[in-house]
Amino acid sequence: PDEAYLKFADSDKCFYIFLLTRDDFLVENVDKSPSLLNSLAIYKDFISQPPSLENGFPDMKEYMQSAFELYYKLFGPFSQLTEGKELITETNGVLKSVSFDALLTSLPDTSVMTCRNLPFLIRKYDLRSSGSSTLYIRNGEKRKTTFHTRYAGFAPFGHSPGEGQLPGSGLEVRTVSEIMGGKAFSGRRVTKNRVSHKARKAAIIHLATH
Numbered sequence: 001p002d003e004a005y006l007k008f009a010d011s012d013k014c015f016y017i018f019l020l021t022r023d024d025f026l027v028e029n030v031d032k033s034p035s036l037l038n039s040l041a042i043y044k045d046f047i048s049q050p051p052s053l054e055n056g057f058p059d060m061k062e063y064m065q066s067a068f069e070l071y072y073k074l075f076g077p078f079s080q081l082t083e084g085k086e087l088i089t090e091t092n093g094v095l096k097s098v099s100f101d102a103l104l105t106s107l108p109d110t111s112v113m114t115c116r117n118l119p120f121l122i123r124k125y126d127l128r129s130s131g132s133s134t135l136y137i138r139n140g141e142k143r144k145t146t147f148h149t150r151y152a153g154f155a156p157f158g159h160s161p162g163e164g165q166l167p168g169s170g171l172e173v174r175t176v177s178e179i180m181g182g183k184a185f186s187g188r189r190v191t192k193n194r195v196s197h198k199a200r201k202a203a204i205i206h207l208a209t210h
Contacts, residue, residue, distance in 0.1 A: 004085040005130070008074065010093020019078045021085070028077040036073055039066035040094065047099060064108055064118070071103040071121060087125040101127060122180060126150070126203065151182025152202035156190040156209065169208035176206060 005020040014029045030036070046063045075082070089100060103121040121127065153173030157166040170186035177184035182202065185194060199205050 002085045003088060004078070004082040005088045005090070006075070006078065006082070007090040008092070008095050010091075010095060015074065015095070017074065017077060019081060021081065024081060026078065026081070030073050030077070036069065037094075039069045040098075042066040043070055043103075044098060047102060064104060067102060067104040068107045070100075071105055075100075075103070075121070082125070085125070086128070088128045088130050090130045116175070116179065120179065148201040149182050149198075150202070151177055151180040151204045151206065152198040153177050153182065153184040153206040153208065154190045154195055154198075155184070155186040157187075166208070166210070172208045173206060180204070 002022070005018075007018040007020070009016040009018070012032075014031050017028045017030065019026045019028075042062055043066045046066075091098060101120060101122040105119045105121055105124050108118055153176055155166065155169035155173045157169060170184075173184040173186060176182075182204070183198065185198075
């Protein structure tokens with residue numbers, strides 16, 4: 001597949017962003033402004049404590065604005081060169097282990113508080129993370145795998161309320177499958193053979209079991 005590799009290197013005053021594609025090797029730097037660092041903190045808090053009855057419902061407008069600013073500053077400089085490509089990211093420092101999937105590629109209508117139709121980054125790109133650009137280049141041929149679907153979600157205990165059941169997990173995998181595009185299975189439709197068969201064909205496998 002046509003790929004683009006984005007490496008984010010954290011320094012004292014800025015983020016250095018390296019882009020590697022089949023045809024280009026470019027470098028940009030983005031100032032670590034108070035606004036950007038504040039957006040990063042808000043985004044990380046939102047991802048680590050998503051809305052729920054237990055966690056409460058944080059300010060969705062604040063999340064949307066932060067998620068868009070991060071996308072605009074970190075991915076915007078190379079958006080035209082990465083268009084239509086599979087995107088591999090490498091991070092360190094304060095960006096280490098940050099999931100970029102829920103960044104927003106445009107600022108949505110903040111008067112409508114729903115996640116279902118938000119322009120998530122994962123809807124624009126097939127995203128993967130890498131720990132080392134050296135290993136990525138060295139192992140080039142080994143990573144070429146064709147997937148037939150982006151997502152397969154399984155909720156074996158999501159059929160109905162009762163002891164040992166997790167009825168909310170069925171809704172969970174259905175919602176994610178609608179957002180990402182893919183297949184969701186719950187209750188008796190989750191069989192060993194089906195999981196084995198579908199898992200080999202999906203880029204992302206989601207087991208909703210707790």
